[in-house]
Amino acid sequence: MKTSSSRIYNIHLWFGDFKIEDGTLVDSAIVKKNVVAILKRIKSRDVLDLDKNCRNLFRNIAISSGFVASELEYIEILREATLELARQKVVEAENKKDQQIIQFVESIDDMDESINLLSERLNEWQGLKFGHLKGEELEEAIISSEQIRHETLALDFALMVTRLRETRQHIADHISSEMGSFAPNLTHVAGALLGARLISKAGGLNNLAKMPSSTVQVIGASKALFRHLRYGTKPPKHGIIYQHPLVNRSHASLRGKIARAVASKISIAARLDNFSRNLNPELLEDLEKKVEKIKKRSSKVEEGNESKAT
Amino acid sequence: MKVKPHKITGVYLVDNNLATRGSVVYGERTFGDYRFWDPRRSKLAALIRKKGDLAIESDQKVLYLGAASGTTVSHLSDIVSLVYAVEVSPRVARDLIRVCENRMNIIPLVSDASRPDYGQVVELVDLIYQDVAQKKQAEIAMKNAEMFLKVGGYAFIMIKARSIDVTAKPREVYKSQIKKLEEIFNIEAVRELEPFHKDHAAVIAKIT
Numbered sequence: 135m136k137t138s139s140s141r142i143y144n145i146h147l148w149f150g151d152f153k154i155e156d157g158t159l160v161d162s163a164i165v166k167k168n169v170v171a172i173l174k175r176i177k178s179r180d181v182l183d184l185d186k187n188c189r190n191l192f193r194n195i196a197i198s199s200g201f202v203a204s205e206l207e208y209i210e211i212l213r214e215a216t217l218e219l220a221r222q223k224v225v226e227a228e229n230k231k232d233q234q235i236i237q238f239v240e241s242i243d244d245m246d247e248s249i250n251l252l253s254e255r256l257n258e259w260q261g262l263k264f265g266h267l268k269g270e271e272l273e274e275a276i277i278s279s280e281q282i283r284h285e286t287l288a289l290d291f292a293l294m295v296t297r298l299r300e301t302r303q304h305i306a307d308h309i310s311s312e313m314g315s316f317a318p319n320l321t322h323v324a325g326a327l328l329g330a331r332l333i334s335k336a337g338g339l340n341n342l343a344k345m346p347s348s349t350v351q352v353i354g355a356s357k358a359l360f361r362h363l364r365y366g367t368k369p370p371k372h373g374i375i376y377q378h379p380l381v382n383r384s385h386a387s388l389r390g391k392i393a394r395a396v397a398s399k400i401s402i403a404a405r406l407d408n409f410s411r412n413l414n415p416e417l418l419e420d421l422e423k424k425v426e427k428i429k430k431r432s433s434k435v436e437e438g439n440e441s442k443a444t
Numbered sequence: 445m446k447v448k449p450h451k452i453t454g455v456y457l458v459d460n461n462l463a464t465r466g467s468v469v470y471g472e473r474t475f476g477d478y479r480f481w482d483p484r485r486s487k488l489a490a491l492i493r494k495k496g497d498l499a500i501e502s503d504q505k506v507l508y509l510g511a512a513s514g515t516t517v518s519h520l521s522d523i524v525s526l527v528y529a530v531e532v533s534p535r536v537a538r539d540l541i542r543v544c545e546n547r548m549n550i551i552p553l554v555s556d557a558s559r560p561d562y563g564q565v566v567e568l569v570d571l572i573y574q575d576v577a578q579k580k581q582a583e584i585a586m587k588n589a590e591m592f593l594k595v596g597g598y599a600f601i602m603i604k605a606r607s608i609d610v611t612a613k614p615r616e617v618y619k620s621q622i623k624k625l626e627e628i629f630n631i632e633a634v635r636e637l638e639p640f641h642k643d644h645a646a647v648i649a650k651i652t
Contacts (some may be wrong), residue, residue: 189592212565213550213551217552220552223534224554315535406564411538
């Protein structure tokens, strides 16, 4: 091994610890040649203060310490290990994003509750003065009113509710933009907020992807579901996917069928996002066609029934 | 189609379009196993268009900072022997990983180049290529050069004027970045990447 320096180097590398004296490898402790052991080592600590000249010796050290037989093998093993580490880091980051989205959704729900509560209070307190205006209109009226200037408490209260509404909107916007990249297919099929709610209820995108679509259909209707299972009442037709416009804008008699179709496409979307994350716009088109079909079929049946009746 | 070798070994001109040889990666146009290398898409391709004689050799090891989804990395891996590809964003790294799965000579590192944590992995390299579009990019280039670049090695630094100061004139931004880089580099050339990339310049720097 060639180095002109006569210094002693103790080197911590991804494949072991080494001592080099006068350019010769005098001591070595190599790591087991498998990805798990190598990754454990890479994660444990890092070397930043290594003499630049030593960086030219990595392959030589690996070969002369018996870790690998050739430079080619050196690169093969390093590549395999770093590729696995990169995958792990990506998955970890994605999991964190899951948790973020869940926090955002839950905070939106909390804020909605608070906004309603505070808004009602304001209504009871100031509503009469403003000709029974309600909600946002009432708040705006109070904020822009001259006479209220003297009643700073009411003004403060109204401003606070307005501010809450704004923050809620910011969070909703943020969810939209995050969902677009985190779960593009789910967002396309279900919309950002409903998609995020489903992730939240399922406890993560990965969990949602693993669920059968019949479970997705009744997420958020657990009370009704267990009532059904225990006492044999009618099963719930839909959980939070009721918020999907295709479901709630349809006639009540069709909602069960449509909810089933929506849930099945949502399941497929969640699985796509969990494993590849490329947007497939056909999902929503398919779903819309299917819902159209369900509606047509039912109107035919109705016509049929009517003609029988007459 | 007519194929001619470019001055840089491993780069080709196919009907006067830049190309490298290897397997398809991101849906680029191909001719046989020649993959077209679009200068509007890759700053390195644009730089090769602007300055044909670059110190890129087939036996080099390259540290690539800001690998993004790996389009340029994939072409570079067709040319040189090994690429250490650093990308900080896990989201973008997803695509980079896909590229690495099909190439044996890319070492993916999901890390922040401004706080290098790949000191026990990256060898001494012949070239640092940087395309990070960050305010502190000169500092990042210098830190990595001091750790990993061999004596006499080159750094190709892509400067995006608007990521450093949106209000300043691009040329002023280039000047200020070059001044910082001169602390440890000899600046051998600066090329604006118009018309391929607006408000971008490439700095060719040799470590002293």
